[in-house]
Amino acid sequence: MTTPLDRIRNFSIVAHIDHGKSTLSDRLIQETGGLTSREMKEQVLDSMDIERERGITIKAQTVRLNYKADDGLDYVLNLMDTPGHVDFAYEVSRSLAACEGSILVVDASQGVEAQTLANVYQAIDNNHEIVPVLNKVDLPAAEPDRIRAQIEDVIGIDASDAVLASAKTGLGIHEVLEAIVTRLPPPKGDETKPLKALLVDAWYDAYLGVVVLVRIFDGRLKVGQKIKMMQTGAVYTAERLGVFEPKATMVDSLGPGEIGFLTGSIKEVADAAVGATITDERKPTDEPLKGFKDVQPVVFCGLFPVDAANFDDLRAAVGRLRLNDASFTYEMESSAALGFGFRCGFLGLLHLEIVQERLSREFNLDLIATAPSVVYHINQRDGSTIELHNPADLPDVMQIESIEEPWIKATILTPDDYLGAVIKLCQDRRGVQRELSYVGSRAMLIYDLPLNEVVFDFYDRLKSISKGYASFDYQLEDYRKGDLVKMSILVNAEPVDALSMLVHRDRAEGRGRSMVEKMKELIPPHLFVIPIQAAIGGKIIARETVRALRKDVTAKCYGGDASRKRKLLDKQKAGKKKMRQFGKVEIPQEAFIAALKMDED
Amino acid sequence: MTDLPTLGVYVHWPYCARICPYCDFNVALDRRAGEAEALADAIVRDLQTQAALIGPRRLVSIFFGGGTPSLMDPARTARIVETAKSLWPAAPDLEISLEANPTDAESGRFAAFAGAGVTRLSLGVQALDDASLAFLGRNHGAEEARRAARLAARLFPRLSLDLIYARPGQTPGAWTDELKAALDLGAEHLSPYQLTIEAGTPFDRSVRRGAFAPADPDLAAALYEKTQQILEDAGFAAYEVSNHARGAAARSRHNLVYWRGEDYLGVGPGAHGRLTLADGRTATETARAIPDYLASVGATGTGLTVQDALNPVEAAEERLLLGLRIDEGVPLADLEALTLTRLPDLRTQGFVQVKDGRLIATARGRPVLDRVIAELIL
Ligand SMILES: Nc1nc2c(ncn2[C@@H]2O[C@H](COP(=O)(O)OP(=O)(O)OP(=O)(O)O)[C@@H](O)[C@H]2O)c(=O)[nH]1
Ligand SMILES: C[S@@+](CC[C@H](N)C(=O)[O-])C[C@H]1O[C@@H](n2cnc3c(N)ncnc32)[C@H](O)[C@@H]1O
Ligand code: SF4
Ligand SMILES: [Mg+2]
Numbered sequence: 001m002t003t004p005l006d007r008i009r010n011f012s013i014v015a016h017i018d019h020g021k022s023t024l025s026d027r028l029i030q031e032t033g034g035l036t037s038r039e040m041k042e043q044v045l046d047s048m049d050i051e052r053e054r055g056i057t058i059k060a061q062t063v064r065l066n067y068k069a070d071d072g073l074d075y076v077l078n079l080m081d082t083p084g085h086v087d088f089a090y091e092v093s094r095s096l097a098a099c100e101g102s103i104l105v106v107d108a109s110q111g112v113e114a115q116t117l118a119n120v121y122q123a124i125d126n127n128h129e130i131v132p133v134l135n136k137v138d139l140p141a142a143e144p145d146r147i148r149a150q151i152e153d154v155i156g157i158d159a160s161d162a163v164l165a166s167a168k169t170g171l172g173i174h175e176v177l178e179a180i181v182t183r184l185p186p187p188k189g190d191e192t193k194p195l196k197a198l199l200v201d202a203w204y205d206a207y208l209g210v211v212v213l214v215r216i217f218d219g220r221l222k223v224g225q226k227i228k229m230m231q232t233g234a235v236y237t238a239e240r241l242g243v244f245e246p247k248a249t250m251v252d253s254l255g256p257g258e259i260g261f262l263t264g265s266i267k268e269v270a271d272a273a274v275g276a277t278i279t280d281e282r283k284p285t286d287e288p289l290k291g292f293k294d295v296q297p298v299v300f301c302g303l304f305p306v307d308a309a310n311f312d313d314l315r316a317a318v319g320r321l322r323l324n325d326a327s328f329t330y331e332m333e334s335s336a337a338l339g340f341g342f343r344c345g346f347l348g349l350l351h352l353e354i355v356q357e358r359l360s361r362e363f364n365l366d367l368i369a370t371a372p373s374v375v376y377h378i379n380q381r382d383g384s385t386i387e388l389h390n391p392a393d394l395p396d397v398m399q400i401e402s403i404e405e406p407w408i409k410a411t412i413l414t415p416d417d418y419l420g421a422v423i424k425l426c427q428d429r430r431g432v433q434r435e436l437s438y439v440g441s442r443a444m445l446i447y448d449l450p451l452n453e454v455v456f457d458f459y460d461r462l463k464s465i466s467k468g469y470a471s472f473d474y475q476l477e478d479y480r481k482g483d484l485v486k487m488s489i490l491v492n493a494e495p496v497d498a499l500s501m502l503v504h505r506d507r508a509e510g511r512g513r514s515m516v517e518k519m520k521e522l523i524p525p526h527l528f529v530i531p532i533q534a535a536i537g538g539k540i541i542a543r544e545t546v547r548a549l550r551k552d553v554t555a556k557c558y559g560g561d562a563s564r565k566r567k568l569l570d571k572q573k574a575g576k577k578k579m580r581q582f583g584k585v586e587i588p589q590e591a592f593i594a595a596l597k598m599d600e601d
Numbered sequence: 602m603t604d605l606p607t608l609g610v611y612v613h614w615p616y617c618a619r620i621c622p623y624c625d626f627n628v629a630l631d632r633r634a635g636e637a638e639a640l641a642d643a644i645v646r647d648l649q650t651q652a653a654l655i656g657p658r659r660l661v662s663i664f665f666g667g668g669t670p671s672l673m674d675p676a677r678t679a680r681i682v683e684t685a686k687s688l689w690p691a692a693p694d695l696e697i698s699l700e701a702n703p704t705d706a707e708s709g710r711f712a713a714f715a716g717a718g719v720t721r722l723s724l725g726v727q728a729l730d731d732a733s734l735a736f737l738g739r740n741h742g743a744e745e746a747r748r749a750a751r752l753a754a755r756l757f758p759r760l761s762l763d764l765i766y767a768r769p770g771q772t773p774g775a776w777t778d779e780l781k782a783a784l785d786l787g788a789e790h791l792s793p794y795q796l797t798i799e800a801g802t803p804f805d806r807s808v809r810r811g812a813f814a815p816a817d818p819d820l821a822a823a824l825y826e827k828t829q830q831i832l833e834d835a836g837f838a839a840y841e842v843s844n845h846a847r848g849a850a851a852r853s854r855h856n857l858v859y860w861r862g863e864d865y866l867g868v869g870p871g872a873h874g875r876l877t878l879a880d881g882r883t884a885t886e887t888a889r890a891i892p893d894y895l896a897s898v899g900a901t902g903t904g905l906t907v908q909d910a911l912n913p914v915e916a917a918e919e920r921l922l923l924g925l926r927i928d929e930g931v932p933l934a935d936l937e938a939l940t941l942t943r944l945p946d947l948r949t950q951g952f953v954q955v956k957d958g959r960l961i962a963t964a965r966g967r968p969v970l971d972r973v974i975a976e977l978i979l
Contacts, residue, residue, distance in 0.1 A: 527972055528950060550822035553970040555794040555843050557926055559611055559859040560873040562919045563884055569918065573979050584946070 015105035016113035017084030087348035101184030189256025195219030297345025304341030317363035370498035414470035429453035608658035613869030627871035671701035675713035703749030754787035761790035930961030
């Protein structure tokens with residue numbers, strides 16, 4: 001397939017969460033005839049079940065659009081729809097590296113939000129040309145003029161020819177397409193040079209095996225060509241090449257500026273690492289691409305199979321998932337109570353939840369996730385420092401000189417009405433205010449916050465106290481010493497190490513209380529009374545009790561009921577696999593994370 | 602002849618005059634002309650065919666359950682009874698039970714049922730006030746039910762009353778009065794059942810919609826304890842979770858067949874059986890839909906669609922889950938296929954006891970028996 005460079009446009013769609021990126025993608029696909037209206041469904045690119053259920057994009061997706069522009073020429077537009085949630089920012093950064101321009105979608109009623117800022121600054125860092133699109137102008141609350149001014153004020157880019165659009169009604173879609181063609185630059189590249197392609201994404205397909213998404217920078221990639229992964233040196237043959245329109249269409253070759261997929265019996269997950277450079281085996285390029293910057297996971301937790309016998313399945317599953325999600329890390333660990341599992345790193349709690357859910361759905365695994373933790377630096381009396389990923393590994397207090405915890409710089413935008421509540425939340429979470437300014441009528445707060453106060457439920461809390469209006473973004477700042485102590489949770493007098501955590505001494509009691517209250521709700525009644533306690537060292541700081549079961553017996557049980565009851569017991573046996581036994585107590589798998597989501601006033 | 606293995610016979614008569622909103626039994630309205638006649642014929646034929654399968658037995662009980670067998674023509678009841686008696690020698694104390702609804706129309710046939718050989722009537726009184734009966738969707742009033750009970754007490758050697766309690770809004774005080782009033786109706790056997798919301802019934806949908814809520818576990822436990830206490834004071838032994846009898850002779854011989862793990866054969870649509878055959882304990886089941894049952898009997902002579910040999914673990918699990926419901930418990934020898942890992946714990950905690958080689962649920966264990974059984978098996 002040969003498309004002249006000046007007929008190609010590669011662009012990402014970036015925005016704050018829910019501003020309409022995926023819906024706009026729908027309209028662009030429809031307008032250019034990629035799918036018939038019968039094949040179309042809402043947010044068609046959100047193909048994973050979890051994406052559709054939660055109504056959010058998790059994975060960036062690429063589609064090739066064939067567009068005949070008003071100038072009468074045919075263009076190939078490669079669209080990359082990206083996620084908006086802060087936990088998936090890595091997906092955005094990968095997409096930006098594969099394009100020359102960005103469509104910045106801003107909800108014309110909500111205006112600039114925290115992720116609008118974070119994502120547009122990333123696009124600017126990538127030297128992208130940016131076309132602002134004011135979406136949702138069909139809403140009665142839309143104020144395009146005010147939002148246009150806000151974009152200029154706050155972001156500092158020219159928004160005078162921002163496109164007014166409604167991804168819902170289809171208004172302005174043609175203008176968006178024309179803006180892409182006329183305002184975004186075509187890619188650069190040289191077909192005569194050796195092949196140089198960027199590995200943008202990879203996933204495992206049951207029929208095709210490992211599939212990789214590539215962006216060609218120089219040279220040409222052809223079916224049958226021997227290619228080399230520059231970072232690992234591995235050599236494969238390009239077996240199939242194709243593009244997503246959005247249905248997969250096979251092609252014979254991909255030239256400079258083009259984006260498409262490749263299969264080649266790739267066995268090693270390491271050979272399909274995103275950010276890798278692919279070149280020709282015989283005539284390799286001498287300069288590999290910059291690749292992607294490594295991501296640092298900020299939240300860690302242990303993942304264990306509910307049934308210890310399934311460890312090998314879990315090992316295979318984390319490997320395959322990692323192929324598709326480079327922002328997730330894993331390392332084997334073992335726990336006294338839970339056996340073998342993996343200590344996994346994530347970009348945030350939503351990311352953790354999604355990975356856990358994908359593992360259980362896509363690989364049919366029942367998992368237990370232990371309490372999430374950030375990475376602490378433990379300065380020991382002997383002068384050494386260790387990185388602590390798992391609170392259960394905390395050395396004896398006598399050996400500890402001090403503990404340092406990660407702090408972040410948080411940017412929060414909120415309507416004035418909720419400012420008081422948001423400030424209170426930040427103060428309660430040991431935050432230090434750095435800045436308070438206004439973006440139009442909205443307050444912009446900059447806070448330093450300890451990450452361990454943020455990872456569990458800060459985002460949920462912020463959303464609930466602001467009725468969904470406040471938005472939030474953060475960056476890791478530095479490590480600071482803190483008065484941190486290890487809190488253990490005892491269920492029926494036995495410590496459950498999967499629930500232990502480091503907390504600030506001043507916050508321990510409140511945390512302990514809400515943990516035991518939550519556990520009380522989550523542990524179903526047993527035949528006996530179950531005490532639940534939170535403790536620091538030997539001292540109990542909070543306690544609750546799960547009452548004993550009082551009534552559980554079938555009223556009628558005669559000759560016809562025996563088979564039914566036996567089948568019910570078989571079902572219960574299966575259900576029991578979703579519980580984990582701690583001493584005499586069974587704890588449901590979801591309790592481990594649910595316990596950390598607190599409902600404070 | 603006394604050393605022949607025993608046999609109970611269950612006959613399912615699915616028809617009802619009206620379908621109650623809580624009921625999930627295999628029931629049907631009698632709408633197809635001639636179907637009931639055909640069904641009675643099919644039941645007779647099924648009995649004959651299954652008899653050939655199991656070999657000689659001593660017949661200890663026949664139970665007509667439903668549905669509403671009191672809607673049956675008594676002549677057909679008599680014919681089925683005669684057929685069974687001709688197939689197997691009957692024990693001298695053969696029990697013949699029939700479930701009846703307490704409407705005037707049906708009471709009118711009680712004498713005829715007694716004439717057909719029925720020795721024990723199980724009467725579905727359910728509640729003793731009109732508002733509750735209306736809530737339960739019953740087609741009879743409270744006074745009508747009392748009349749039916751008094752008549753049945755005179756006509757049949759043995760009478761049992763079914764009641765449904767823990768109805769929405771029912772207080773322990775109101776239930777005490779109702780239960781005591783039921784004791785005055787002349788029955789030596791009572792089966793008070795806590796209202797169960799069965800999946801897929803109209804009540805299930807009402808509860809989901811929020812139209813009413815079933816009793817919470819605390820209230821359910823309180824009502825259960827109240828029931829035990831009142832009936833015990835009145836001389837009724839709780840010989841099973843929901844069955845109470847004054848004197849050993851008043852206990853249901855037929856239902857004890859189930860709880861003791863003895864053999865029974867099932868005829869009529871959707872009837873279950875448990876038979877000890879050459880290759881061990883076998884679970885049988887007949888076609889559930891009436892037309893399917895008729896077709897099956899027509900084609901093969903029997904309505905049986907399932908004949909599953911139970912493996913030793915399954916057989917022992919059934920023994921446990923049925924046997925623990927009665928006061929005599931279950932012999933440990935019948936449970937050898939199970940590991941019963943939690944047994945020592947549950948004994949120490951006082952939910953079960955072991956006496957003379959039998960495992961028995963204690964008064965503490967009974968209200969939570971389903972959980973105790975789950976703990977023992979899982
Ligand atoms: N009224 C109106 N609603 C819209 C418009 N565009 C999108 N929406 C709605 O806004 C919601 C979010 O749309 P999405 O397209 O999923 O947003 P997104 O930016 O892809 O969200 P993430 O991928 O989760 O960041 C959906 O309910 C859409 O139907 C629009 O132009 N007008
Ligand atoms: C097969 S039914 C009785 C037959 C007869 N047709 C009648 O209604 O009286 C057996 C008994 O089970 C009880 N029963 C049925 N469904 C019930 C439920 N959902 N909850 C509690 N008891 C129930 C009733 O007391 C009923 O009398
Ligand atoms: S409770 Fe009795 S009458 Fe009512 S539907 Fe069930 S079997 Fe028929
Ligand atoms: Mg989206």
